[in-house]
Amino acid sequence: MSALLSRDEFRTALENAIKGKSANKSPFSLAWAGGTLTREQLARWAENHYHYVGPFADYLGYVYARMPAQHVEAKDFLLANMYEEEIGGDRHTDLLIRFAEACGTTRERVIDEENMSPTTRALQAWCYAVAMREDPVVAVAGLVVGLESQVPSIYRKQTPTLREKYGFTDEEVEFFDLHIVSDEIHGERGYQIVLELANTPELQQRCLKICEVGAQMRLLYTTALYNDYVAVPSEQEEAVAA
């Protein structure tokens, strides 16, 4: 059985659990950063991304309900996070839809669940399962530390590219701009909560594992986007494979 890690050791272990599987390394993220995606491919990304991040307040709502009442700060953080996603300023999904529309798709297509890939459906289902079934501290580790805290580093790379290489306007890419600030706060507060409340070796190990799995899930999701929408085999290749 592992010993209880100090706060610093645990923080480093959490960061390392995420690092190796960062979605920054997925072929879709690399193509995005390289400016080689088409607007159609970015539209497919937006149609999928909506179904992963759209229910984020729902995921957190389940965790909030199951977080013990004595963890007031953790509950307040979850509530504030939900509020900011939905009604604190602009609804975050509305900004995503604005970007999607700039890519040439429509609000109707974005919100239509039929337009997400099976892998996106799997990521969404994993988020719901974690929120509903895991210990609430482990769920915060998976959803906030494992997933949300990655966002600022991803969008810091992707946002300048959207302006400079793809030619989007400031307003069209506001979805990405805002997450650089808000998810930096959410990710760090998530770390603080997990470092504080994962106070047994067993809980710490479960948090580390779920961060690793969360990062894997996001990497799987973005890799599948590449396979489904960028590296689509030609009809001739498909005929040969058949």
Place this chain on the structure above:
Amino acid sequence: MPRVVFHKNGQTFEDEVKDKTNLVVRAGIKQFPFPHLKYQCGMGKCATCACEVLAGAEQLPPPNWKEKKQLGDRLDAGWRLACQLWLEHDIELRQDDAAAPA
């Protein structure tokens, strides 16, 4: 590391922050200038975090589109949105409750 001097309602608070620090992010994670810096949306929409820059303004990047939209003429009077600034140099700011723009 940038040194930040923050004036609030006649009181002065001061600390060093890491390079490329955003003060709203810092306040959001309950570090200096928490709890003194007032902010709300963190996305350049509400101007709650607006501060008057008393020193170091020349080292800041030009105001972005959100600051232009939210602050208008107040930009000329030295106001900036803290949520839109990633600090790389020393800065002195003031955010008095009475003086904050609506």
